[in-house]
Amino acid sequence: MNKGPSAARAAAEALAAIDVPDGIHPFVIPPFTSLEAVAGLLEATRWQVGAQNMHWEDEGAWTGEISPPMVRECGATLIELGHSERREHFGETDVTVNLKVKAALHHGLSPLICIGDSAEEYASGATHDTLARQVRMALHELPAASIGAIRLAYEPVWAIGAQGRAAESDFVAAAHARLRSVLAELAGVDIARRVPILYGGSVSLENASGYTALADVDGVFIGRSAWSPAGLEAIIRSVAS
Numbered sequence: 001m002n003k004g005p006s007a008a009r010a011a012a013e014a015l016a017a018i019d020v021p022d023g024i025h026p027f028v029i030p031p032f033t034s035l036e037a038v039a040g041l042l043e044a045t046r047w048q049v050g051a052q053n054m055h056w057e058d059e060g061a062w063t064g065e066i067s068p069p070m071v072r073e074c075g076a077t078l079i080e081l082g083h084s085e086r087r088e089h090f091g092e093t094d095v096t097v098n099l100k101v102k103a104a105l106h107h108g109l110s111p112l113i114c115i116g117d118s119a120e121e122y123a124s125g126a127t128h129d130t131l132a133r134q135v136r137m138a139l140h141e142l143p144a145a146s147i148g149a150i151r152l153a154y155e156p157v158w159a160i161g162a163q164g165r166a167a168e169s170d171f172v173a174a175a176h177a178r179l180r181s182v183l184a185e186l187a188g189v190d191i192a193r194r195v196p197i198l199y200g201g202s203v204s205l206e207n208a209s210g211y212t213a214l215a216d217v218d219g220v221f222i223g224r225s226a227w228s229p230a231g232l233e234a235i236i237r238s239v240a241s
């Protein structure tokens with residue numbers, strides 16, 4: 001819930017001016033009220049634009065919800081699903097994430113599926129079991145080829161936001177290796193290798209390139225440190241070099 005239409009437009013204009021290095025696939029996921037403006041401003045650039053959530057139905061009596069066709073019509077090609085704040089505060093479950101993943105693929109939206117362990121799960125050593133369950137349920141009944149069209153973001157709940165602390169590199173490396181092996185069980189090794197697995201949670205200029213240097217970390221998903229286009233550009237340059 002950051003950046004209304006005018007702030008988002010200004011940010012998008014600044015992002016459009018960034019000379020994005022080869023090998024970086026940048027995306028930005030503004031709030032719904034800024035989506036159409038941001039998608040329009042970034043249309044002819046390498047930036048992909050996404051929405052932060054959606055319903056799984058195309059239309060109907062779901063007051064307050066936004067459908068996949070509505071998201072598409074605003075110009076988004078990416079959809080974030082299952083963020084821990086949606087799970088914690090708005091009743092998102094592994095089952096609804098699965099419905100939304102299927103709806104996204106049906107409508108040609110690329111799902112970015114967020115998964116993550118709570119502080120309690122982390123403390124009790126249940127991280128890998130939690131991640132495996134979330135991924136299996138999010139991808140339930142999906143054919144292998146469809147699994148090849150998703151992206152995963154591992155965001156430990158305890159690492160996100162102002163109260164969070166960035167996860168240790170070796171912990172992230174082990175979690176991502178586990179995620180890759182779950183994907184391989186579900187879709188085969190070749191497809192699993194192609195699915196981008198991003199890390200998110202207190203990513204900053206100081207730690208971003210350390211994460212992206214890890215074997216199974218294909219990118220980062222950044223909140224606060226990307227709110228300023230200059231901050232995001234600095235991270236992009238650091239990761240690219």
Ligand SMILES: O=C(CO)[C@H](O)COP(=O)(O)O
Binds near residue numbers: 083155159164203223
């Ligand atoms: O969703 C996130 C990235 O947009 C996530 O919540 C991380 O936020 P951050 O801790 O402020 O980077």
